[in-house]
Amino acid sequence: xxxxxxxxxxxxxxxxxxxxxxxxxxxxxxxxxxxxxxxxxxxxxxxxxxxxxxxxxxxxxxxxxxxxxxxxxxxxxxxxxxxxxxxxxxxxxxxxxxxxxxxxxxxxxxxxxxxxxxxxxxxxxxxxxxxxxxxxxxxxxxxxxxxxxxxxxxxxxxxxxxxxxxxxxxxxxxxxxxxxxxxxxxxxxxxxxxxxxxxxxxxxxxxxxxxxxxxxxxxxxxxxxxxxx
Numbered sequence: 001x002x003x004x005x006x007x008x009x010x011x012x013x014x015x016x017x018x019x020x021x022x023x024x025x026x027x028x029x030x031x032x033x034x035x036x037x038x039x040x041x042x043x044x045x046x047x048x049x050x051x052x053x054x055x056x057x058x059x060x061x062x063x064x065x066x067x068x069x070x071x072x073x074x075x076x077x078x079x080x081x082x083x084x085x086x087x088x089x090x091x092x093x094x095x096x097x098x099x100x101x102x103x104x105x106x107x108x109x110x111x112x113x114x115x116x117x118x119x120x121x122x123x124x125x126x127x128x129x130x131x132x133x134x135x136x137x138x139x140x141x142x143x144x145x146x147x148x149x150x151x152x153x154x155x156x157x158x159x160x161x162x163x164x165x166x167x168x169x170x171x172x173x174x175x176x177x178x179x180x181x182x183x184x185x186x187x188x189x190x191x192x193x194x195x196x197x198x199x200x201x202x203x204x205x206x207x208x209x210x211x212x213x214x215x216x217x218x219x220x221x222x223x224x225x226x227x228x229x
Contacts, residue, residue, distance in 0.1 A: 001228050002042045004082040005033050006075070006089035008051025010068050014096045014133065016122040024090035026051025028197065028213050032086060033060065035217035036224070044082065046074055046089070068092050068138040075141060079148040084224055086155045087142055088185075094135035101128035146180045153227050154181040155220065161189045165200070172202040183223060185216065 007029020011021040026047055033045050033054050042059045049064050063078075065071045068091055079085060098117040105114070114134045124131070142156050156179060158172045165188075172186035184202045191198040199216050201208040201223075210216050 001084055001224065002044075002082045003036055003084040003086065003224065004044050004046065004075075004078055005029055005036070005086045006046045006071070007033070008048035009090035010048065010066070010071060010092045011050075012067050012092045012095045012138075014099055015119055015124045018124070020092065020094075020096060022090045022092070024051070026053065028216065029086075029088045030054050031213045032088065032217045032220060035214075035221050039221055039225070041224070044078060046071065046078070048089075068095060068141070072139060072141050072144075075145070076148055079145060079152060082149070082152060084153040084155065084227065085145060086220065087145070088157050090159070091141060092138055095138050097134045097136050099124050099131055099133045102130040102132055103128070105132045142175075142179050142181075153224070154179065155183045155185065155223075156181050157185045157187065159187045159189060163188060169200060169202055169207065172200070176202060176204065182227075185220075 008026035009022040009024030011019045013019045029045065029047060030052050033043050036043055037054065037057050037059055044061045044063065045053070046063050046065060047053060048066065053062060054060060063074055065074050071089065071091060098114050099119055115136060145152060145154050156175060158175050160168055160171065168186045168188055172184040175181065176184045182203070186200040186202050188198070196211060197213045197216060198209065198211050201219060208219065210219055
């Protein structure tokens with residue numbers, strides 16, 4: 001099958017030297033990609049420059065992006081060509097718009113105006129004791145996938161931190177329905193380490209739990225093979 005995988009974490013620029021990013025390494029996406037390649041599938045991996053990546057393979061193409069907008073454009077182009085999407089990339093929820101000193105903010109009577117402003121200097125001045133950074137919500141790319149390809153098998157990930165299993169599953173089920181996904185893999189950051197990655201596979205009428213990145217990749221392969229049967 002032709003499978004599109006996303007991995008790593010986006011980085012949103014504040015200016016030319018600063019950015020907002022996250023701690024995603026891309027390691028899970030690498031293991032997933034390697035497992036699917038070993039089973040004979042054709043993979044396109046959309047990832048970031050800093051993320052770990054598989055070694056070169058005849059059935060692997062890699063496309064690097066930086067930020068959420070790059071990812072949106074790349075996925076919109078690629079998704080119509082693939083049968084399965086495994087969207088494991090950690091995508092920024094917010095994008096920087098404007099950064100300024102506290103005094104300018106306090107002097108304004110309309111905070112909304114800052115969302116239409118833009119920093120033009122390559123490096124924002126660091127003379128102010130307090131800076132205020134305005135952010136705008138990024139588009140939820142997973143919610144657009146079925147518009148671009150209604151027949152694609154969509155597998156998403158949901159990460160929460162230190163919540164009950166019932167809450168984690170409930171949120172994953174809501175994502176499953178909202179995004180018309182086949183599967184959401186639910187994770188709690190407190191249960192992820194170098195040697196452990198507890199994850200719950202949430203489908204419409206079924207739950208399965210695995211405990212390592214390798215087990216995630218192997219169960220994903222099993223699910224994907226079933227799509228092709």
